[in-house]
Amino acid sequence: MSLLSRTRTGLARLSRGAALAGLYLLFLTALGVSADILVRKLFGVAFVGIDELGGYAMALATSWALSHAFLEGAHIRVNIVHMNLRPAAKAWLDVAAVLVTAVMIGLLAWQVWIVAFESLVFDAVSNTPLRLPLWIPQFLFLVGIALFLVSSVVVFLESLGHAAKGRYDEVVALVEERGQTGEYTL
Amino acid sequence: MTLGLAFILGAFVLFFAGLPIFSVIGLVALAVGLISPVPIIDSLGMTAWGQSQNYVLISVPLFIMLGEIFVRSGIAGEMYDAVAPWLNRVPGRLMQTNVATSAIFAATSGSSLATAATIGSIAIPQIRLHGYNERIFLGTIAAGGTLGILIPPSINMIVYGSITNTSIPELYLAGIVPGLILTALFMLTTVVLCTLRPDWGGKPIETDWGMRMRTLPKLLPPLGLFLVVVGSIYAGIATPTEAAALGVVATLLLALAKGRMSLKILHGALFATAKTNAILMIIIVFAALLNFALGLIGFSRLLDAFVQGLSLGKYELILIVVLIYLVLGCFLEGLSLTVLTVPVLAPIMAGAGFDPVWFGIMVILATEAGMITPPVGMNCYVVQASRGGQGSLMDVFVGVSPYLIALLALVAILIAWPGVALWYR
Numbered sequence: 276m277s278l279l280s281r282t283r284t285g286l287a288r289l290s291r292g293a294a295l296a297g298l299y300l301l302f303l304t305a306l307g308v309s310a311d312i313l314v315r316k317l318f319g320v321a322f323v324g325i326d327e328l329g330g331y332a333m334a335l336a337t338s339w340a341l342s343h344a345f346l347e348g349a350h351i352r353v354n355i356v357h358m359n360l361r362p363a364a365k366a367w368l369d370v371a372a373v374l375v376t377a378v379m380i381g382l383l384a385w386q387v388w389i390v391a392f393e394s395l396v397f398d399a400v401s402n403t404p405l406r407l408p409l410w411i412p413q414f415l416f417l418v419g420i421a422l423f424l425v426s427s428v429v430v431f432l433e434s435l436g437h438a439a440k441g442r443y444d445e446v447v448a449l450v451e452e453r454g455q456t457g458e459y460t461l
Numbered sequence: 462m463t464l465g466l467a468f469i470l471g472a473f474v475l476f477f478a479g480l481p482i483f484s485v486i487g488l489v490a491l492a493v494g495l496i497s498p499v500p501i502i503d504s505l506g507m508t509a510w511g512q513s514q515n516y517v518l519i520s521v522p523l524f525i526m527l528g529e530i531f532v533r534s535g536i537a538g539e540m541y542d543a544v545a546p547w548l549n550r551v552p553g554r555l556m557q558t559n560v561a562t563s564a565i566f567a568a569t570s571g572s573s574l575a576t577a578a579t580i581g582s583i584a585i586p587q588i589r590l591h592g593y594n595e596r597i598f599l600g601t602i603a604a605g606g607t608l609g610i611l612i613p614p615s616i617n618m619i620v621y622g623s624i625t626n627t628s629i630p631e632l633y634l635a636g637i638v639p640g641l642i643l644t645a646l647f648m649l650t651t652v653v654l655c656t657l658r659p660d661w662g663g664k665p666i667e668t669d670w671g672m673r674m675r676t677l678p679k680l681l682p683p684l685g686l687f688l689v690v691v692g693s694i695y696a697g698i699a700t701p702t703e704a705a706a707l708g709v710v711a712t713l714l715l716a717l718a719k720g721r722m723s724l725k726i727l728h729g730a731l732f733a734t735a736k737t738n739a740i741l742m743i744i745i746v747f748a749a750l751l752n753f754a755l756g757l758i759g760f761s762r763l764l765d766a767f768v769q770g771l772s773l774g775k776y777e778l779i780l781i782v783v784l785i786y787l788v789l790g791c792f793l794e795g796l797s798l799t800v801l802t803v804p805v806l807a808p809i810m811a812g813a814g815f816d817p818v819w820f821g822i823m824v825i826l827a828t829e830a831g832m833i834t835p836p837v838g839m840n841c842y843v844v845q846a847s848r849g850g851q852g853s854l855m856d857v858f859v860g861v862s863p864y865l866i867a868l869l870a871l872v873a874i875l876i877a878w879p880g881v882a883l884w885y886r
Contacts, residue, residue, distance in 0.1 A: 308706035330514030340735035386506030
């Protein structure tokens with residue numbers, strides 16, 4: 276196994292873990308919000324900041340799962356022209372798609388970095404009773420996007436290598452959606 | 462105008478080249494940024510952060526999670542056995558069960574694909590067993606699935622509501638009557654088909670009144686969930702987001718009580734939710750950037766002026782918009798369609814005097830049509846996937862076509878009598 280594909284396997288494992296961790300945060304939010312409603316109805320007191328923390332949980336659940344979704348080939352694309360192409364054209368389009376993804380996510384990471392860095396420099400705190408320093412959730416948010424960026428660059432290099440050597444099936448296997456059963460809750 | 466057309470054309474080429482939808486939207490946003498007075502890219506970070514922690518949108522992954530737990534724990538499947546005996550004498554029998562069970566499932570699920578996948582996995586083995594016309598049978602599953610986003614709760618309504626600042630409780634209310642009418646129209650379509658061709662309708666199953674009564678309690682879990690995720694909003698207990706959180710907990714407790722919960726099932730549900738939520742949110746983030754860019758160059762005003770210049774009548778305008786949705790729906794998956802079109806079209810429709818809640822229901826119906834029309838009809842893909850590699854996708858598209866007519870009939874009804882959606886006012 277080449278260095279690239281070993282790196283990718285490692286990234287896949289890391290991405291799975293990150294996705295699950297983010298979703299646990301969201302799951303805990305669901306439990307917390309429900310407990311909040313119960314306590315509010317029974318005792319007339321509300322938790323402070325559950326909606327704010329829920330917002331952060333949502334942001335992390337999203338960003339930490341991006342890389343996992345990408346490595347599973349789940350990001351939505353219109354493949355109707357694509358699936359009727361010759362293997363070579365198909366593979367090169369896949370490589371191009373990954374390149375564009377990497378560039379877009381690079382831009383996103385750069386811009387989120389600026390937001391988080393400015394929060395840190397200017398000591399920005401949330402406009403709520405919690406007064407949480409915003410750089411904390413924002414840098415955690417950036418971590419997920421950075422992981423996605425690294426994964427997309429690695430997959431780009433690996434698929435480019437395959438395509439250049441004419442191993443088109445391997446490009447397709449690398450980039451496109453794996454068979455999935457029962458996961459259609461869009 | 463020429464520039465606008467060039468953008469749209471460019472975007473279409475990129476879509477069809479198979480780029481991920483979020484990157485196409487991002488590229489178009491950056492292209493629009495080239496002619497805007499301030500750089501667009503600078504607001505990408507804040508847009509991403511702002512959209513990702515949007516409190517209203519939290520309900521989207523929560524509903525996905527609810528559906529995943531409900532389906533994976535096997536509770537959802539039991540409804541089918543409870544409904545089937547009651548419809549045994551109606552022409553179409555189990556085909557009617559497909560639609561009716563979909564409608565019940567829709568009242569707990571916010572997603573059409575989950576609905577179609579759930580009913581599909583249970584119902585498809587029955588085709589051979591009871592001698593149904595395969596295509597029509599598959600069609601009822603794909604069509605029934607579309608009810609998922611029309612009958613509340615609905616992920617698509619949440620996204621529409623968050624884009625247009627329309628009340629989600631109102632959208633839910635407005636979906637109920639059209640949802641029931643569409644269920645009736647689908648069932649009527651099956652009755653007509655099976656009266657014309659009785660051999661399509663399959664053999665009856667063995668049942669009696671005792672069995673009908675005994676299986677009835679299996680409908681209690683979905684009824685309870687409906688009360689939690691929809692009822693709690695109107696009882697003034699919860700906001701739509703809180704109702705979704707309550708729904709997750711209720712489903713979890715239900716699965717635990719039935720001994721159907723394990724860490725494996727929970728993790729399976731969480732992974733599936735992670736993936737679906739991530740691919741949706743990244744599209745929503747870049748679509749928000751695009752809308753910001755379009756706002757900066759005054760696109761809505763330009764388009765509004767253009768539409769005013771055409772001096773269309775009210776009905777002509779809505780017919781054109783419906784047509785646009787039907788065409789785009791053939792190629793785009795439902796939520797991408799919503800986030801791309803609604804920010805541009807909703808203000809125009811509001812300006813022309815259409816009610817935003819009513820237009821929301823129209824968008825939902827158009828999205829549903831898109832889910833069952835080729836070449837990209839996600840519901841049909843899901844039904845085909847449930848067949849385990851038998852037959853071709855065309856079977857499903859052919860089988861669902863009579864139900865598309867029923868759906869379009871409802872669109873016409875809503876245009877003629879907006880009160881069907883706005884009954885609660």
